[in-house]
Amino acid sequence: MSLGNVKRGDTPHKFNVIIEIPANAGTIKYEVDKDTQCLTVDRFMKTALQYPANYGYIPETLCGDGDPLDVLVLTPEPLVPGCVIEARPVGVLRMSDEAGEDAKLLALPTEKACPMFANIQDLADVPELVLAQIKHFFEHYKDLDEGKWVKLDGYGNKAEALAEVEDAIRIYHEKN
Template identity: 50%
Template sequence: MTAAFDAVIEIPKGSRNKYEVDHETGRVYLDRVLYTGFVYPTDYGFFEETLGEDGDPLDVLVLLDYPVFPGVGIKVRPVGVLKMSDEAGGDDKVIAVQHKDPRWAHIQDVADIPEYTRKEIEHFFEHYKDLEPGKWVKVDAWGSAADAEQLIVEAQERLRAEGH
């Protein structure tokens, strides 16, 4: 079983609101309402103590039975990664489940995530920026739980290398 990591949820499943945490104040701000009619297919947030390629903490989508609210911390277990990029560069999304939740114990790797759920996540990210001027997204491939865990470790190391 893969390791557990600390994540913070910014956006609950089913929301069109794009919230972001101000990492200096800890306050949650409404960044924007999605221009499309899309809603987030899972709870969405970031891994604490990481720095992604885009200069922000590494993103995570958490598969849960019920959405939580912005600012909630949760221990998660990575099960895969959606490798993608946008107008700002690399923007991979780690897919995770709540650590030690027996309802998600059968999800160990990306192949265990139902195909429809994977398609729903892909479709959301391929199109959620469609109506925003100058923005685009390219979905490249799915990666394994091991790929996701390696991405998290690299993002932790990147943050330490920056002197944080």
């Protein structure tokens, strides 16, 4: 099955996330090619940092940078690139870069998939160290890339994350 056939899911409270980069992987940045829907190597990051959570996107969404809504999925184990996981939002990291607004949703697997995180329902429930690690990564992962920059605008709670999902769905429908 092509990753292009994966549907958004039961949004905004539950949605499918296509994982591109596993948590704690090296500096390799995978990306699903928009034309072929194949997982490809986009580049090797120049900084010696690794993604602090599984990184992917919600299909059938669109954001200010022209890409689908990015999602960081916190799990007890790294996920395989190209897999699909049903997730639920708990917060959002507001940021922008040289391509435009680029919010990152913070999500967890559904309780059915991973009951160990059932007690985490909103951003305030996420451990401070985890939030600090995510913030640190995104503040610095483009530091050695000429002409690239990142500006963080802080975290938002679950209600703001839900609004971000709804906005990305609306933009997707306007453009398609």
